Amino acid sequence: MFPFSMEDNEEPPFDPPITFHANLLHHPDLPRWLRYIQRTPFDIGYLYGSPTDKDIGKQTIEIMAYNRYTFETVRQAMEIRVSLSPDGDMPYQADFLVKNWDVEEMLPKDAQELFQKAVDRMWEQEGLTVINITSALDRGGRVPLPIENRKEGVYVKMGSKDPFTTCLTEAKLPDNLYRCRLEQQPVITCYDHFSPQFQVDWCNLTLIDLTTINDTEMVPVYGDGVLKEGTEFNPPDDAPDRIFFSDFLLTFLLPFLLGFLLFLLLAYIMCCRREGVHKRDLSTSEFPLGFTRSRLVQHQGRIPGPEHQRPLEPHQ
Numbered sequence: 001m002f003p004f005s006m007e008d009n010e011e012p013p014f015d016p017p018i019t020f021h022a023n024l025l026h027h028p029d030l031p032r033w034l035r036y037i038q039r040t041p042f043d044i045g046y047l048y049g050s051p052t053d054k055d056i057g058k059q060t061i062e063i064m065a066y067n068r069y070t071f072e073t074v075r076q077a078m079e080i081r082v083s084l085s086p087d088g089d090m091p092y093q094a095d096f097l098v099k100n101w102d103v104e105e106m107l108p109k110d111a112q113e114l115f116q117k118a119v120d121r122m123w124e125q126e127g128l129t130v131i132n133i134t135s136a137l138d139r140g141g142r143v144p145l146p147i148e149n150r151k152e153g154v155y156v157k158m159g160s161k162d163p164f165t166t167c168l169t170e171a172k173l174p175d176n177l178y179r180c181r182l183e184q185q186p187v188i189t190c191y192d193h194f195s196p197q198f199q200v201d202w203c204n205l206t207l208i209d210l211t212t213i214n215d216t217e218m219v220p221v222y223g224d225g226v227l228k229e230g231t232e233f234n235p236p237d238d239a240p241d242r243i244f245f246s247d248f249l250l251t252f253l254l255p256f257l258l259g260f261l262l263f264l265l266l267a268y269i270m271c272c273r274r275e276g277v278h279k280r281d282l283s284t285s286e287f288p289l290g291f292t293r294s295r296l297v298q299h300q301g302r303i304p305g306p307e308h309q310r311p312l313e314p315h316q
Contacts, residue, residue, distance in 0.1 A: 016069035017041030025060040025077065034061070034080075037104050037135075041068050046107045050132040051082045058082075090129060090159025094119075094168060095206035100199040103135040103154045114197070115156060121193040125162035132157040153201075164207055166190070171202045 022036045022045075023029055030036060030047075033055050038045035047061070058081050065074045098106070098115070105111060112130050119128055136153030137143065144150035167190040170176065176186030180203035194200045 016067055019066045019068060020045040021064045021066070022047060023062055025062045030061070031055065031059060039104065043104070046104055048103075048107050048133060053084075056082050056084065087127070087129065087161075089210070090131060090161060091210040092161065092163055093131060093157055093159045093208040093210070094123070094164065095155055095157045095208070097136065097153060097155055097201040097204040098194075098198050099136075099153045099201050100149075100151050101154050102151050103133060106133055106154045106156060116158070118193045118198060119158050122165065122167045122190065123158075123160065123162075124165050125160050127160055127162070129159050130156065131159045164209075168205070168207060171205045172207060176202075 017040070019041045020036070020038055024031055031049075033051045034047060034049040036045065036047050058079055061078045061080060063076050063078060065076075067073070096119075101111075106115065112133075116128055116130065120126075132155070134155045134157075135141075136155060139155060141153055144152055167188060170188050170190075171186045173186075176188075179186055186202045188202065192200075
């Protein structure tokens with residue numbers, strides 16, 4: 001695991017924000033095993049990654065710093081020498097998903113040592129080594145909601161030359177795998193030394209035993225999301241010609257014909273199915289209208305006779 005902080009090259013916190021850009025010398029991007037992250041211009045930038053045997057040698061990384069206020073730029077070259085680990089390969093590897101941490105929070109040395117101590121208490125072995133640190137987004141994780149204390153998650157792969165303990169293998173028992181399918185956390189008899197600082201998703205724990213894997217078997221090692229060399233897609237050159245006239249007719253003429261039929265139906269209903277004012281008057285009887293009109297006139301012009309008038313009573 002190779003983490004490199006750009007804090008030494010950064011200005012003090014009270015100075016203007018600085019943005020870094022890193023790339024392989026004479027190349028537009030970084031090597032396929034190396035990544036760079038900087039959340040905001042006020043945060044520290046990190047170069048991190050895990051090289052493979054194919055990356056052994058010297059690589060020169062060009063770093064440019066931009067002052068966001070004065071637009072000044074500073075360029076610096078950094079050499080990275082990749083060599084074989086003196087401890088050799090780690091045949092027993094455990095990949096943990098820490099849900100409440102981001103990748104840049106796990107890259108500092110102090111954070112890695114703190115996580116390694118928690119693994120030591122459960123693995124109970126010496127010589128543990130951090131092999132790889134990867135963001136959960138590079139493994140297909142979802143971007144968290146913009147809510148406080150929501151993290152992206154980070155995968156931390158630890159390696160050792162000693163076998164796994166019962167605390168780790170219990171997470172892969174059939175009963176616990178069934179609980180994971182029900183979206184429940186596995187039941188582990190030993191004490192969880194990660195909690196509460198590290199929230200480990202035990203359902204996403206991956207245990208790799210390289211001693212029981214043959215050379216012909218596939219090792220479930222997760223990459224960094226970058227395509228390997230020589231995996232570009234080459235389109236075929238002898239593709240047969242295809243006529244798209246029938247597809248054109250089906251795509252454009254069929255909806256046009258359907259719309260035209262609907263237009264004719266609507267025009268027939270609006271224009272040919274209406275009765276009209278003249279036809280309505282012919283079908284309406286004149287007697288009720290005249291009778292109602294004459295009664296209304298009689299009621300308005302009627303004056304009450306003496307027999308309907310009320311005599312006045314004298315006051316006492």
